[in-house]
Amino acid sequence: MRALVIDDSRAMRMMIGRLLTQQGFEILQAGDGQEALDVLGACEPHELPVLCTVDWNMPVMDGLTFVQSARKRTELRDLTLMMVTTESENHQVVRALAAGAHEYLIKPFTAEAMADKLDLLGLDPSRRVA
């Protein structure tokens, strides 16, 4: 299973990537929403990630716009989108969910919190059927 980590901070991409690698994911990376759409566009259907973690504030294309764009593409209908951001106001969570995000993880977070979110999304490796 592949995951695409979208964040303009290289350090954050590495950190999230490491946590997801421990959970059994193969990691792709993108530094903004447009780059993420390019990465996804270059994937064959069987190569598509099952999960994107999406930062909100990024240059070129922000995370909310990326989520809205990804949701419009039928070839990405099975993609699970999780915002991972410092934006923590109630109305921002509401906005992201309305745009099509499935989950929302507020930075800073612990490894256990990430694991809990994967569990909620049915992406926990210990519950995954091989």
Added chain:
Amino acid sequence: MTLSPEAFRFVADLVRRESAIVLETGKEYLVDSRLRSLAVAAGDADVNAYVDRLRRPDGAREKSKVVEAMTTNETSWFRDREPFQALSGTIFQELMQRPNASRTIRIWSAACSSGQEAYTIAMLAAEHVVPLGWRVEIVATDLAQSMVDRTREGRYSQLEIGRGMPAPLLVKYFQREGTGWKVSDQLRSMVRVQTLNLAAPYPPMPVFDIVFLRNVLIYFDAATKKQVLGRVRQVLDPQGYLFLGGAETTLGIDDSWERSTIGRFTVNRPRGAVAAPTVGTAPLSGLAARKVI
């Protein structure tokens, strides 16, 4: 139960030395269940092999993980997931099919700690029961006054909220307050909180349809477990449901219970209760319904 007496003594000595928490004989289940995931992560076949690893000169890092695992009061929203899927997908529906003049479901969250379990139940009730014109009354109890106060207050830090709270339910039932979140008045009005010692005679209590007694029995010796189960039986409806933790059982302790399976979850019922209906295990509301496990 796989933990050897030698391995248990080693872990108990380690934890007492590092944390002053005493793990008496009878807590083997607790050690076994808490260390299982560490053993798996380290690539060991079982907890005994993992404890052998701790004894080696290079075991210091693993030892600190063990102390943390044994002393952390783990609590999270929708903890273990399956019990709550059984509750919302089957048990609520079964209870609402019964004749019940007051249209009220009563639930006890025993040893509620900081309240995540009680409010998780309240969220599911608000989603699945209240819209159908039924009421849900939840009694949350804990031995510690500090936990009772925390539950009553219903304030949680961002890190606490991060442990398993589905985002759609967060925005529906919590308000941002400073750097944390506060549970809504709707949920708070469903939960009554009080101190209670499970190992002593109980004050007058209502008859409950469901009792959550999860990850509590592991702290008691066999005689106290039997006493607690006996008291719980007195306040549980004869057709009610008892939820225990994943590593807990009534087997070999109190034979007045029988087990019933709902999906991947095993619930305990007073012996003689009718079999659980197969209403189904609908996905939890707000929990990535499109992902089927």
